[in-house]
Amino acid sequence: MAGKPKLYYFNGRGKTESIRWLLAAAGVEFEEEFLETREQYEKLLQDGYLLFQQVPLVEIDRMKMVQTRAILSYIAAKYNLYGKDLKERAMIDMYVEGTTDLMGLIIVCPFLSAENKEKQHAVIIQKATNRYFPVYEKVLRDHGQDILVGNQFSWADVHLLEAILMVEEKKSSVLSEFPLLQAFKARISDIPTVKKFLEPGSQKKPVPDDEYTETVKRVLQMNF
Amino acid sequence: MSRKPKLTYFNGRGRMESVRWLLAAAGVEFEEEFLETREQYQKLIKDGALLFQQVPMVEIDGMKMVQTRAILNYIAWKHNLYGKDVKERALIDMYVEATMDLNEIIMHHPLQPPEAKAKHLATIIEKATTRYFPVYEKALKDHGQDFLVGNRFSRADVQLLETILMAEECKPDILSKFPVLQAFKARISNIPTIKKFLQPGSQRKPPLDVKLLPKVLSIFNIGNE
Numbered sequence: 251m252a253g254k255p256k257l258y259y260f261n262g263r264g265k266t267e268s269i270r271w272l273l274a275a276a277g278v279e280f281e282e283e284f285l286e287t288r289e290q291y292e293k294l295l296q297d298g299y300l301l302f303q304q305v306p307l308v309e310i311d312r313m314k315m316v317q318t319r320a321i322l323s324y325i326a327a328k329y330n331l332y333g334k335d336l337k338e339r340a341m342i343d344m345y346v347e348g349t350t351d352l353m354g355l356i357i358v359c360p361f362l363s364a365e366n367k368e369k370q371h372a373v374i375i376q377k378a379t380n381r382y383f384p385v386y387e388k389v390l391r392d393h394g395q396d397i398l399v400g401n402q403f404s405w406a407d408v409h410l411l412e413a414i415l416m417v418e419e420k421k422s423s424v425l426s427e428f429p430l431l432q433a434f435k436a437r438i439s440d441i442p443t444v445k446k447f448l449e450p451g452s453q454k455k456p457v458p459d460d461e462y463t464e465t466v467k468r469v470l471q472m473n474f
Numbered sequence: 475m476s477r478k479p480k481l482t483y484f485n486g487r488g489r490m491e492s493v494r495w496l497l498a499a500a501g502v503e504f505e506e507e508f509l510e511t512r513e514q515y516q517k518l519i520k521d522g523a524l525l526f527q528q529v530p531m532v533e534i535d536g537m538k539m540v541q542t543r544a545i546l547n548y549i550a551w552k553h554n555l556y557g558k559d560v561k562e563r564a565l566i567d568m569y570v571e572a573t574m575d576l577n578e579i580i581m582h583h584p585l586q587p588p589e590a591k592a593k594h595l596a597t598i599i600e601k602a603t604t605r606y607f608p609v610y611e612k613a614l615k616d617h618g619q620d621f622l623v624g625n626r627f628s629r630a631d632v633q634l635l636e637t638i639l640m641a642e643e644c645k646p647d648i649l650s651k652f653p654v655l656q657a658f659k660a661r662i663s664n665i666p667t668i669k670k671f672l673q674p675g676s677q678r679k680p681p682l683d684v685k686l687l688p689k690v691l692s693i694f695n696i697g698n699e
Contacts, residue, residue, distance in 0.1 A: 302572050303605055313564060319543065320567035327560055336551055340537060343544035348526050381526055 255280040258294065258307040260469065262462035263455045264357060265318045266306045268350075268412060270454065272322055274447035275408040276329035282453065291469045322346075326405040333400055341399045345386070345406040349413040352382045356416050360458040361472075371420060378417045383428050386410055390430040396437055403441065411438045419457055479504045479534040482518065484690050487679045488581065489542045490530040492574070492633060494678065496546055498671035499632040500553035506677065512693050546570075550629040562624045569610070569622055569630040573637040576606050580640050584682050595644060602641045602648060610634055611652045620661060627665065635662045643681055 255273060259266040261284040273280050285291055285305065294300050300307055301316045308315045311328075315321045326332040326342075333339045355374045362370055389398055398406040414435050417424050425432050438444055447454050466472070479497060483490040485508040497504050509515050509529065519527050525540045532539045535552075539545045550556040550566075557563045579598055586594045613622060622630040638659050641648050649656050663672060671678055682690075 301568060301609060302575075311561075313561070315564060315568065317568045317571035320564060320571050323567055324560065324564045327563075336548065337535075337537070339551070340539060340544060340548045343547050344525060344539065344541045347541035347544050351526070385525055 253309075254278075255308055255310040257282045258285065258299070258309075259305050260285050260462060260466050261455070262458050262466070264306075264458075264466070267455055268318065268353070268409060269306060269308060269321055269325070271408050271412045271447065272325050272331070272405060274453065275403075275441070275443050276325065276331060277443045278325075278329065280453070285469050286465060288469050288471065319350075322405065331403065331405040331408070333404055334402065338400045338404075342404050342406045345389075345398055346409050348382055348385065349406075349409045352378060352413050353416055356420070360463040361466075374417065375421050375424060378424055379427070382413075383425070383431060386434075387428045387430050390434060396434075403438075407434075407438050408444070411435060411444065477533075478502075479532055481506045482509065482523075482531040482533075483529050484509045484693060485679070486682050486686070486690065488530075488682075491679055492542065492577070492636060493530060493532060493545055493549070495632050495636045495671065496549050496553075496555070496629055498677070499629075499665070499667050500549065500555060501667045502549075502553065504677070509693055512695065515693050543574075546629065555627070555629040555632070557624055557628055558626070562628075565623050566628055566630045569613075570633045572606055572609070573630075573633045576602060576637050577640065580637075580644065583644070584684050584687055598641070598644050599648065602644075603651065606637075607641075607649070607652050607655060610658075611654050614654045614658055620658075631658075631662050632668070635659060635668070 255278065257266055257269060257280055259282070261282075270280075285294075291305075294305075294307070295303055299314055301314070304316060306316065306318055306321065308321045310321075310324070315324060323332070333342050352374075355370065355377060359367055359370055359374075386398065395401060397403050398410065411434075414425065414431060425435065439448060446452060479502065481490055481493060481504055483506070485506075494504070509518075515529075518524050518529075518531070523538055524531055525538070528540060530540065530542055530545060532545050534545075534548070539548060547556075557566050576598075579594075579601060583591070583594055583598065610622065617625075619625045621627050622634065635658075638649065638655065649659065662668060670676060
C-alpha cells in the first residue's frame with residue numbers, strides 16, 4: 251500500500267499551506283515533518299532529498315517532489331481537481347496563478363520590517379479589492395455557477411478560498427463589495443473535506459508568529 | 475484556418491521570452507503586438523483584454539490567456555512538449571520551475587541600483603553554478619540520454635537552453651565546469667526549429683537595453699501601481 255504523502259517544511263504556512271489545503275480538500279491524509287533546526291535541513295541536503303536545496307519537499311508516489319507548483323499540479327491532476335479538458339485546465343491555471351500572486355504578497359509579510367509591513371498591508375488590500383477579487387466575482391456572476399470552472403469543484407476553488415481567508419485576516423470586511431464571493435466562501439467552506447480542514451485540530455496552520463519567522467531565518471540562515 | 479497566436483507585450487524579453495521560445499521550438503508561427511505607450515496599455519485594460527491588468531497576454535485558440543505559466547502549460551500540452559504521463563510531467567514541472575526561478579533572478583538584474591549590481595551578478599553566477607546547473611548536469615549524465623525527460627524533446631529542454639544562454643550572457647564561460655550541459659546546449663541548439671529561432675531576423679529578443687528601461691517601466695507605471 252502506498253504510504254501517505256509526507257510534507258517537509260517549517261511548522262507554519264509559507265509556501266506549503268496551499269499544498270495542505272489541496273490535499274485536505276481532496277480528502278487525502280498526509281504526514282508532516284517539521285524543520286526546526288539547521289542540522290535537520292543540512293541533513294536533508296546531504297541526503298540528496300532537496301533537488302534544488304529548497305523546501306517544500308513532498309514525498310508522494312515514490313517521488314521526492316519539490317517546487318510548489320509542480321507539487322500542486324501533480325496533486326490536482328491525481329485527484330481530479332484540474333478540469334476535464336485542456337481549455338478548463340487553462341482557465342484553472344490562469345485563476346490559480348492570480349491567487350498565487352495575491353497570496354505571494356501575504357507570504358512575505360512576516361519577513362518585512364515593521365514599516366514595510368504596514369505598506370505591504372495596504373498593497374494587499376488594494377490589489378485584492380481592485381485587481382483580483384473583481385475578476386473572480388465577475389467569473390461567478392457571468393456563468394452563474396457555484397464553482398469557478400466547468401461544473402466541477404477544482405483546484406481553483408480551493409486556492410481562491412484559501413486566498414479569501416488570508417486576506418480577511420488582514421481586513422475582515424474585505425469582501426463587503428463582493429456578494430458572490432461571500433456566497434462562494436460560505437459554499438466552499440461547507441464542502442465536507444474543506445469543512446473538516448477548517449475545524450480546530452486540523453493540519454491547517456495559524457497566522458505566522460515570531461517563532462515561525464525566527465525558525466525560518468535560523469534554519470535557512472537568512473540574514474536580514 | 476486557425477489564426478496564429480498573437481502575443482501582446484513590450485518589445486523585449488521579460489516574461490514573454492519563454493513563450494516565444496516555446497512557440498518557436500514547437501514550430502508555431504506567431505504575431506506580436508508591442509506595447510509602446512501607457513495609453514495602449516490602459517486601452518487594453520479598459521477593453522477588458524487583460525484579466526489581471528497584466529501582460530504577457532496571448533490570444534490563442536479563442537482565449538485571451540494571461541499568466542506566463544498558464545500560457546506555457548497550454549502551449550506545451552497542445553504541442554506535445556509536456557511528457558507522456560503524469561510522472562514525466564511532474565519531473566518536467568520541477569525542472570522548469572527551477573529554470574524559471576533562475577530566469578527571475580536574471581530578469582531583475584537590469585533593475586538593480588548601480589551599487590548593488592556587482593553583488594547581484596555574483597548571486598546569479600553562484601545560484602546558476604551551485605544550485606541549478608549541477609542538477610541538470612547530473613540528470614543528463616545519469617540517464618545518458620539526449621533530452622532531460624523521457625528520452626524525448628520537451629519544454630524542459632527548451633526552457634533549460636533559454637536559461638543557459640541568458641546565464642552565458644552574464645558570464646560567457648559559466649558552463650566551463652559542466653561538459654554535459656555544453657553538449658546539451660549544442661545539441662538542442664541544432665534542432666531545426668530552435669536553430670531557426672537562434673538565427674538573426676527571428677522573433678527572439680535581445681537583452682534589455684538598460685537605456686530603454688525607464689520607458690518600459692513608465693508604460694506600466696511600475697512603482698505607482
